[in-house]
Amino acid sequence: MLLETPFHPRTAALCRSRRWRNWSGYAAALSYEPGHEYEYYAVRSGAALFDVSPLRKYEVAGPDAAALVDRVVTRNVFCCAEGRVLYTPWCDEAGKLIDDGTVQRLGADIFRITAADPCLRWFQDCALGMDATVRDISLDLAALALQGPTSRDILAGLVTGADIAALPYFALTDGHIGAAPVTITRTGYTGDLGYEIWLSPEHAIAVWDALVETGRGFGIAPAGLDALDIARIEAGLLLKDIDYVSSWTALIESRKSSPYEAGLGWTVQPRSGREFVGSRALAQEAAEPSPWALAGLEVDWPRIEERFAAVGLPPLVAGKASRAAVPIYTGGSRTTGRQIGYVTSSTFSPILKKYIALATIRRAFARPGTRIQVELTVEFVRHRVPARVVRTPFFDPARRRG
Amino acid sequence: MARKYDAIVIGGGHNGLVHAAYLARAGLDVCVLERRPLLGGATVTEEIFPSFRYSVFSYVVSLMRPDIIRELDLPRHGLAILPLESTLTPLPNGDRLYRDADHHRTWREIARFSIRDAEAYDEYGRSLFYMARAVKHLLGIAPPDPARLGPGDIRGLLGLARHFLNLEPDQLHLLVKLMTTSAADFVDEWFETDVLKATLSASGIIGTFLGPRSPGTAYVLLHHYMGEIDGHFRAWGFAKGGTGAVANAIASAARAAGAEIRTDAPVARALVKNGRVNGVALANGDELHAKVVSSSLDPHRTFLDLVDEDALPADLVSAVRAYRFRGSSGKVNLALDAAPDFSCMPGHGPHLRGAVSISPSIDYLERAYDDAKYGDFSREPYIDIVIPSAIDPAMAPPGKHVMSCFVQYAPYELRDGTWDEKREAFGDTVVDTLARHIPNLRDIILHRQVVTPLDIERTTGLTQGNIFQGELTPSQLFFLRPVAGHAGYRTPVRGYYQCGSGTHPGGGIMGAPGKLAAGRVLADLRRGPGRGRRGK
Numbered sequence: 001m002l003l004e005t006p007f008h009p010r011t012a013a014l015c016r017s018r019r020w021r022n023w024s025g026y027a028a029a030l031s032y033e034p035g036h037e038y039e040y041y042a043v044r045s046g047a048a049l050f051d052v053s054p055l056r057k058y059e060v061a062g063p064d065a066a067a068l069v070d071r072v073v074t075r076n077v078f079c080c081a082e083g084r085v086l087y088t089p090w091c092d093e094a095g096k097l098i099d100d101g102t103v104q105r106l107g108a109d110i111f112r113i114t115a116a117d118p119c120l121r122w123f124q125d126c127a128l129g130m131d132a133t134v135r136d137i138s139l140d141l142a143a144l145a146l147q148g149p150t151s152r153d154i155l156a157g158l159v160t161g162a163d164i165a166a167l168p169y170f171a172l173t174d175g176h177i178g179a180a181p182v183t184i185t186r187t188g189y190t191g192d193l194g195y196e197i198w199l200s201p202e203h204a205i206a207v208w209d210a211l212v213e214t215g216r217g218f219g220i221a222p223a224g225l226d227a228l229d230i231a232r233i234e235a236g237l238l239l240k241d242i243d244y245v246s247s248w249t250a251l252i253e254s255r256k257s258s259p260y261e262a263g264l265g266w267t268v269q270p271r272s273g274r275e276f277v278g279s280r281a282l283a284q285e286a287a288e289p290s291p292w293a294l295a296g297l298e299v300d301w302p303r304i305e306e307r308f309a310a311v312g313l314p315p316l317v318a319g320k321a322s323r324a325a326v327p328i329y330t331g332g333s334r335t336t337g338r339q340i341g342y343v344t345s346s347t348f349s350p351i352l353k354k355y356i357a358l359a360t361i362r363r364a365f366a367r368p369g370t371r372i373q374v375e376l377t378v379e380f381v382r383h384r385v386p387a388r389v390v391r392t393p394f395f396d397p398a399r400r401r402g
Numbered sequence: 403m404a405r406k407y408d409a410i411v412i413g414g415g416h417n418g419l420v421h422a423a424y425l426a427r428a429g430l431d432v433c434v435l436e437r438r439p440l441l442g443g444a445t446v447t448e449e450i451f452p453s454f455r456y457s458v459f460s461y462v463v464s465l466m467r468p469d470i471i472r473e474l475d476l477p478r479h480g481l482a483i484l485p486l487e488s489t490l491t492p493l494p495n496g497d498r499l500y501r502d503a504d505h506h507r508t509w510r511e512i513a514r515f516s517i518r519d520a521e522a523y524d525e526y527g528r529s530l531f532y533m534a535r536a537v538k539h540l541l542g543i544a545p546p547d548p549a550r551l552g553p554g555d556i557r558g559l560l561g562l563a564r565h566f567l568n569l570e571p572d573q574l575h576l577l578v579k580l581m582t583t584s585a586a587d588f589v590d591e592w593f594e595t596d597v598l599k600a601t602l603s604a605s606g607i608i609g610t611f612l613g614p615r616s617p618g619t620a621y622v623l624l625h626h627y628m629g630e631i632d633g634h635f636r637a638w639g640f641a642k643g644g645t646g647a648v649a650n651a652i653a654s655a656a657r658a659a660g661a662e663i664r665t666d667a668p669v670a671r672a673l674v675k676n677g678r679v680n681g682v683a684l685a686n687g688d689e690l691h692a693k694v695v696s697s698s699l700d701p702h703r704t705f706l707d708l709v710d711e712d713a714l715p716a717d718l719v720s721a722v723r724a725y726r727f728r729g730s731s732g733k734v735n736l737a738l739d740a741a742p743d744f745s746c747m748p749g750h751g752p753h754l755r756g757a758v759s760i761s762p763s764i765d766y767l768e769r770a771y772d773d774a775k776y777g778d779f780s781r782e783p784y785i786d787i788v789i790p791s792a793i794d795p796a797m798a799p800p801g802k803h804v805m806s807c808f809v810q811y812a813p814y815e816l817r818d819g820t821w822d823e824k825r826e827a828f829g830d831t832v833v834d835t836l837a838r839h840i841p842n843l844r845d846i847i848l849h850r851q852v853v854t855p856l857d858i859e860r861t862t863g864l865t866q867g868n869i870f871q872g873e874l875t876p877s878q879l880f881f882l883r884p885v886a887g888h889a890g891y892r893t894p895v896r897g898y899y900q901c902g903s904g905t906h907p908g909g910g911i912m913g914a915p916g917k918l919a920a921g922r923v924l925a926d927l928r929r930g931p932g933r934g935r936r937g938k
Contacts, residue, residue: 001507025506118509121521136517248524251531253570 002027005053006142006204010212014222021225024054024117029224036230037319037350039223043190043231044351046219047148049211050228052189052196053204055101056115057141058123062132065109071276072126073103074259076269080105085170085185088267089259090119095281096247096256098122099240100264102187104172112137112198116240117248126277142201146211147194147231149399150218155195158214159184164195169401177207189228191235193399229321233347233358236296236392238262242323243294243344243358258285261360263294263392293366296392297328297343299355299374303385307378317355317376321347328359329373329384337373337384340365349394356394357387365389407433407662409694409923410682412669412708413902415443415862418698419652419663420916421901423474425694426659428924433690434653434661435682437668437863440646441653443698444862444869445911447646451849454737454804455797457644458851459858460869461733461788461806462486462757464629464638465912466648467541479654480647483639484793488756490747491601492839498746499597500753515595522592526602532573533580534628539565541628544918545881545889545906581876585619586764600761604784607810609869609909611728613771614764618875625874625908638757640793648911672697672708672898679898682708694923698902698916700864700871701725701884705893714894721885725904726878729855729867730774732812734832737849738803742789742840754792760785760835770811777817779828782835784810802848807832814855814866821856828852870909871902880906891919892926899923 003026005011011029019030028051031039042048060069070077075088082105089100101114113123123134146154156164162175162184172185180203188194199207212220229239238244244257259268259282268282301315308315323345329337341361349356357374365372368391373384407430411422414436426432440446444459463483471481488502499515501508513520539562546558566574580588585606589599603614606623613619629638641647653663668685672695681691697704705714705722747753761767761784770780786808791798798804809832816824829852837843855867864871872878881889884904891899901919903909 001504003506003510022506025510118517118521121518124518248528251528 005051006201007051007053007144007208009205010208011051011222015224019224023225024056026054028054029222031224031226032222036224036226039221039227040230040350042219042221042223043148043192043227045149046221047146047151047154047215048190048221048223048227049208049215050145050147050223052143052145055138055143056118057137057143058113058115058120059135059137060111060113060123060132061109061135062130063109064127064130064132065111068123068127068130068132068134069103069111069113070271070274072123074264074268074276074278074282075103076271077103077105078271079269082107083172085172085187087170087187089262089264091259091278091282092247093278093281094247094256095258095278095285096250097244097259097262097264098246098248100238102185104183104185106172106183117246140200141198142204143199144197144207144211145188145190145194146197146220147188147190147192148219149193150215150220151194154211154215154218154220155184158210177210179203180207182207189235189237190231191237191393191395191400192231192397193402226320229323229345230347230349233321233345233356234349234351234393234395236263236358236394238264238294238358239323239345243360257292257360258282258290260285261290261292261294289363291363292341292360293363295341295359295361295366295389296394297357297359297372297374297387298390298394299346299357299387300385301353301355304355304376307376307383307385311379313379318348319350321345326357327375328361328387329375330365331371331373331386340372343374351395354394358392361389405433405690407431407690407692409433409696410435410690410692411696411698411901412672412682413437413443413698413863414441414649414653414663414665415698415902416445416649416652416911416913417902417916418443418696419649419656420470420474420913421696421698421920422661422663423652423656423659424917424920425923426656426661428920430694432656432661433692434656434663435667435669435684435690436663436665438861439665441663441665442646442649444858444864445645445649447644450735450851451737453799454802454849455644455790456735456804456851457646457790457806458735458853459733459862460645460911461790461808462638463641463645463648463911464626465910467912467914467917469542470913470917474652474655476651476655479651479658480643481651482642482647484642486638486640486756486788486793488753489601490744490753490756490758491597491761492744492746492758493597493762494838496746499595499601500747502752502756512595512598515598516593519593519595519598523598526589526592529576530624530627532569533577533624536566536569536573536577537624537628540880541907541912541914544891544922545883547881547887547889549886580620580624582617583620584615584617585623586614586768588620588623596763597761600764600767601759603764604759604761604767604786607767607771607784608786608808609731610873610875611726611730611774611811611813612873612875613768615768616771618877621876621879622874625910629910640788640790642794643796644790644794645911652913669708672895674709674713674895674898677713677894678896693897694899694927695897696899696901696919696923700727700868700902701900701904702727702865703863704900704902704904709895709898718885718888718894725884726873726875727814727866727868728873729814729858729864729869730812731808731810731867731869732779732828732855732858733851733853734807734809734829735851735853736805736807736847737798738805739846739848740801740842741792741803742805742846743842744839745841746839754789756788758787760787760839774811774813777813777815779812779816779824779831780810781831783812783832785832785835787836807836812855814859814868821854825852825854825857828854871904874908879908883908891915891922
């Protein structure tokens, strides 16, 4: 039985496709219309409105709140000023990824953490001996993401008590939408200009209606997970349990990933004089790098077209993202190439007109420019098509930070 | 009128039948002798009340080895296992804990009691997956004895050492804890919610004369998690047609392989001459001859009833006497005129297709054991309920139901009176306990069958009514099952084998003892006559 989010009365009425996915036990629209294309372009040319209420949310409060969060996550939380937000993963003692999310510093001694999956017990257990409390506030907070070039204009005209135009990338502010108190963070999962809005569920409908009303002149569109998936791959953002497996759910050791192996090495910030969970293992791994790495791939689109054309078909992989794992081989002939990794997420990028993928690959092949081959199945026959390692994000408009 | 076979199997329970099927498939001329008119032993479906079919004793399936199902092609012989996906635990205050295959719903249900426990539940499941995976290896091998060190033992022990050293350190530590601790202490490492802890630990007391706080019960808990259906651990199912259908499928496979199966054929004793078995004598005086005789009966019957004590070493006789049966459970089977209506979850929901566990708290279970410790049946017993007719419509007429209630504790030896005197009082206690959670129960009971440990013993022959042919506590497992030095399915009587649940890896509708013992018999036969006993 799937639950309904606080926005369900609106999203259900709009969801003409009747396509829903189970997201953490909630019904989440895959797309509102039968196809997701319009919703995707709302992200890149207007403003897409996503209901992201199923995210898990935790509040950490108390004199040791900063110290606790700093102990849990890989990033240095003492460098996070009040009113700022961090994206960060967190690891187990072996330095393997558990989950990732954002840390919002609401005040000196109070934080909000978002997570993909339940983490209360972990955060509480990490708080042993600290003067800080952790609460699961998942049900207390509804959440929307408004993503796209016009999102700033929509919010600027709607939010009172906050200067949205001046809100920097990865900053937060309190304000009101109508009578509803909201927290607005300049964050998102699309790699575009965008915001997330956190509010009490009782105001959900009023805030949704106000956004849709104000957004009408700005190309606002409710958007589902299919569009979000394309946008987040273009942005090079990872999806837990797709692009990496949490060390809590990985039944075998080799399925686990460290931040370095998942392309999140930049989030590992050793701090002098204090440790965080996994810091020793990660220090060791930094000294002796793992043979695995994350890479962005650009697959040779003309060759994909050729493969389909050979059987008289248009390139059927266009238009949608795939979460199917696909083997990657070294260059060379079909018989000599050996497997060096696997694609975890892939999509045709409508904005780039390229076929792009996130992959877990042998580190020796992860350098940008390296040529490799990716498996492609056309009409039940497997082929290999050339691809090239490229830097991520694949798509990074200046407005994201500007 | 002595007919001669290659092998005779005493007892037509599921292990005897599996054993016979494997021997017959290897080309042996095999005869199975079952005392009762129907096959299955404790794995039977009987129409005790017209049109209502009871799984009289055992009632769910999970441990049945996938390799046996595959090798004997049991689906072709009629085996179908229907999913049993949920567990409902009613609480005295009208609340409940309900867990089913909907992961998020189960999460939310546990989170009503404790978010921490909801989160720990997944981790607990994973830990038991690791434990089941670690122990699964043992289910498929004959137990090597570290004290004997014959060539086979050394090979087996090296294999085991390799297997266990491949475990992650955390997993190895947990396994040692599992073997030594109590079910309550084990689940305490993860959870704080009493009803959740109680319902999980209840798996640790089934068929065992111990309480959830008694060391050794954690292993019994694991034993119930080792089951596998279609490759998934922990999956419990219900055999279409009741558990008797499992026995019938195996019997059909055995017959197809050429085995002869005789019912109404009680065996009086095994014929032993010069330390060698050469057949059996039936109760009617007939003799059947064979060089191999395998007993699927429990160790007490195998060693003390079927052969003369002077054919056995004195230490074995005394060890078997000390072997613990201690029947601790009974059954109440009900024919119902309508579906039971649970006050904590009214209506005809999917919970009727799952298990219902009367296990509201650890104290409740432990108190139930307290009564039994001093020779009374529990005044407020632990009850594990399934409603087979809600899963398989063939079990009762349309709209009507059968309800199988496994009840613990019912000590074999009562302090006051006999089970024949107490049977109905025991049944009343069970119905009273259930009626607190099922207000319409008394009005819909059409028929009640009360099965006490004494009834189990009388009907199936299981000594003291122990459902596992002896407790599954660590001191009676692996190379200690049934007794040290005699765990390899052979006996000191040449040609006389044991193949029941009283041997490794133990009870439950698993079939592994029957198959492993068949492997032993066939290996000995290949080695040639007179060389059956290694190390002598």
